[in-house]
Amino acid sequence: MSGTLQYPYLDRVTVPADMRSMTVPELKGLANDVREFLIEVISRTGGHLGSGLGAVELAVALHYVFHTPEDKLVWDVGHQAYPHKILTGRKGRFDTIRQYHGLSGFLKRTESEYDTFGAGHASTSISAALGMVAARDITGATYKVVAVIGDGSMTGGMVYEGLNNAGLLKKNFIVVLNDNNMSIAPNVWAISNYFTELIASPQYNTFKKNVYELTGKLDQWGDRIRRAAARVEGGLKVIVTPGMLFEALGFRYFGPINGHNLAQLVRIFQEVKQYDGPILVHAITQKGKGYKPAENDVQKLHGVTSFDKVTGRSAKKAEGPPAYTKVFGAAVVELAQMIPTVVGITAAMPDGTGLDQLQRQMPGRFYDVGIAEQHGVTFAAGLATQGCTPIVAIYSTFLQRAIDQIIHDVALQHLHVVFALDRGGLVGADGPTHHGVFDLTYLRMIPGMVVMAPKDENELRDMLYTAVMYREGPIAVRYPRGNGIGVPPKPGFDLLPIGKGEILRTGKDIALLAIGDMVQPAREASARLEQEGIGCEVVNMRFVKPLDTEILDDLAARFKCVITLENNVTTGGFGSAVAEYYAARPEPKPEVIRHGVPDRFVDHGSPAELAAELSLDAPGLMRLVKAQITLLSTTNS
Secondary structure (H helix, E strand, O other): OHOOOOOOOHHOOOHHHHOOOOOOHHHHHHHHHHHHHHHHHHHHOOOOHHHHHHHHHHHHHHHOOOOOOOOOEEEOOOOOHHHHHHHHHHHHHHHHHHOOOOOOOOOOOOOOOOOOEEOOOOOOOOHHHHHHHHHHHHHHHOOOOEEEEOOHHHHHHHHHHHHHHHHHHHHOEEEEEEEEOOOOOOOHHHHHHHHHHHOHHHHHHHHHHHHHHHHOOOOOHHHHHEEEEHHHHHHHHHHHHHOHHHHHHOOOOEEEEOOOOOOHHHHHHHHHHOOOEEEEEEEEEOOOOOOOHHHHEEEOEHHHHHHOOOOEEOOOOOOOOOEEHHHHHHHHHHHHHHHOOOEEEEEHHHHHHHOHHHHOOOHHEEEEOOOOOHHHHHHHHHHOOOOOOOEEEEEHHHHHHHHHHHHHHHHHOOOEEEEEOOOOOOOOHHHOOEEEEOOHHHHOOOOOOEEEEEOHOOOOHHHHHHHHHOOOOOEEEEOOOOOOOOOOOOOOOOOOOOOOEEEEOOOEEEEEEEEEHHHHHHHHHHHHOOOOOOEEEEEEEOOOEEEOHHHHHHHHHHHHEEEEEEEOOOOOOHHHHEEEEHHHHHOOOEEEHHHHHHOOOOOOOOOHHHHHHHHOHHHHHHHHHHHHHHHHHHHOO
């Protein structure tokens, strides 16, 4: 990749050790090369752009000052870590990022020794880094540990649990706060920079140490002088820095500093790595730094498809069915207009979940709790106790973080909270950290929980309406990423009977029981198999819990084998529910073949590629049915 383009500094760097003989001016050239390389590649492949552009100088300075991989860098999430990947032996494969069998878009321990901790969910870096520090001290090692966390991740409660524990343990490690959401007036910036460099300088710290040693010999007068000096230093910090929270948690705070000033970053990191105890360096960065389209629209160019490098504009998508997210968002607005108690809640994903429509049109009925899924669920429970109807819209993979709250704060109290799980099933390029393939399992186990999944856009609207009107406890709707199947939109909503499915296609040989987005490939496979003389009955079960036992009993009387289809792990999911029901009922009992996501973590790739790999598409289902029909005929003969 770099051989076809001119990157004079980046071409000299394969791993971080290659950059440690560079001068600071050369490091600036390297940062420029990394930024240009990042823009060039992501403009063609797509990926996360804005966060990485803002963290270029941080990555360069950290790898320059700290001797990675012996010293450990722990990056929170992975959006900000693209420059880190480029500098750590992966620039030659960088154009495969988020592609099938290519580089992961997140940190991945199996991908590189420089990726010290895998991260796809936010707010984990401080706790993980503190664990590495504790292990270092137990084993007698001497490596440094640095956690790099963005300001967005600081909305997660786990961060403060980690900070609190670190302050109590007083172990030697460094947290770098990559803050790209704060503006500081120029005069405050100048004073702050001066003060930060002063308190980080070895001369000041030697002077401070000498004063403390001297005053320690002066009995009660020494204690008074120490207290007065501490008040002066603390007072200055209150005036010029926002760091008193971190000081209160037991950290020595340095900042805010300019996160794009390489010379200053190098100087500060070289100084603070010598100090004992927990250190927090607060760096102010600009998301999208160095690329005007990204600077001007950080939300749009956060995660992107391929785009024109000059204008920053992505190619216009071909007209197609609306995305499930958009259908959901519009339906929430309609329901909120109809029912004054309906409110929408999301965890830092208003655009991603479609609740941005409610945010714009009815801001008083919308809540974004930040990256705080646990709080969001219990917040919804509180709303429900007072007669509101909260719709909690969170990606399936992120709702996993709030299982305890769903069980204890919602279900145990029989509260009517509606859970809308976007990105149910295999999501594609974000990979195993983001695949929503566990929700049918973890929701099904909860007493009193109703779990449903729509076959198309209209059924999503009806399920959402049904969930809002349901008053007997918690209820969940899970739906996939991407566009719907293109059914003509119908006006209004229909109330669905709880626990009732529908037979979409009759057949004589085998029954396909599908849930959610597996209904469409089941219909396609059935239509093709009919041309080959194989009759498949296709059932849209709609509900994972409660199951439609009337349909199941009817199928048991007519088929020797049923195949359950789900875009979810087969362990404990929809198929398990059907198998459990048949195991408990009297004869006749059909054989149940459970088909879905296998018991392993599935890597990244496009949804179509992954569906083909796991035989979750129509051709894969056809092969599955034919193999089962052959087996049945062999057994019968």
